[in-house]
Amino acid sequence: MTYLGEGWDSTAVLVGGRWVERRPRRPEIGPQLVRESVVMPWLAPRLPLPVPVPVVVSRDPVVVRHELVPGAEPESLNAVQGRELGEFLLALHACPVSEAVALGVEPRALPVERFRAEVRVPGGEELLAKVDGLPADTLVHGDLGPEHVLGRDGVLTGVIDFGDLHVGDAAIDLAWALHSTPPEFAGAVAETYGVTDELRARALIWHQLGPWHEVLYGNDIGDPEIAEIGLAGVQERLGIRVTPR
Incomplete structure (x- = not known):
């Protein structure tokens, strides 16, 4: 076995150079992994890139x-890869959505009250107010970022980590792609x-909300350093200038 790493929810090892084995880091993640084993065989044939089918x-x-889904996090992103991700x-x-729900996929509510209590920054309440009324009518990956989009030789080779798959706002899957990537890729x-302009604006809301989850995660596991990193991300994405101590 070769240790591959760990995320917030699970640890992964490579077995025999071919198989990725994942174990939950917390008891509540076990059902999530089992759900992936039900949903992904249905979902994978519908997608144009390789994905895990556990x-x-x-x-x-x-x-x-x-x-194992081939590839690694791309060192750079180009227009070809952007078109592939768009497709x-x-x-x-x-x-x-109805078929996904029948397989156990559910909507996912934002922890807005925890955000209010644990992430107190200027402009934070204005951002949280924008969450009200966002649509939740699409099957979404829910955690699409650079570590979950794999590539090789200038093309994409797969998308991984569907633990946050849920019924939500399509814009959440465009947050990173539109607001944190090179112009040629994002374009x-x-x-x-x-x-559309409206979809881009919604994607920015989700992009700005991303680090808020990191603050809560740091608090949950008792790691103030992770919470501080998350808070710095919150401030950066809201354009808050912080005076060094």
Whole structure:
């Protein structure tokens, strides 16, 4: 076995150079991994890029295993990759929500009250007010960022980590792609997907909200350093200038 790393929810090892084995880091993540083993066989054939299709190899403790998705986090992003991601998102967001719900996918509410209590920054309340009324009618990846988009030789080779798959706002999957990537990549995503001004504005809301989750995660696991990093991200994305101590 080769240790691959760990995220907020699970740890991963490579078995036999081919299989990725994942285990939950917290008890509540076990059902999430089992749900992936039900949903991903249905979802994978609908998508134009390889994705993990896990199977349960143990239920107590929970362990799932899937074939390694090739590639690594791209060192740079180009227009070809942007078009590929735009096509991927069009396919994902066209999947029938009713069928996904029947397989256990659910809407996911934002922890707005915790945000208010634990992330107190100028302009924060104005941002949280924008969350009210955002649509929740699309099957979304929910955590699409550079570490989950894989590539090789200038093209994309796969998308991983569907633990946050839920019924939500399509704009959440465009947050990073439109607001934190090189112009040629972001422009190609926008053109391929057909991004409107209104959709771009919603994606910015989700982009600005991203680090708020990191603050809560740091608080949950008792790691003030992670919470501080998250808070710095909140301030940066809101354009808050912080005076060094």
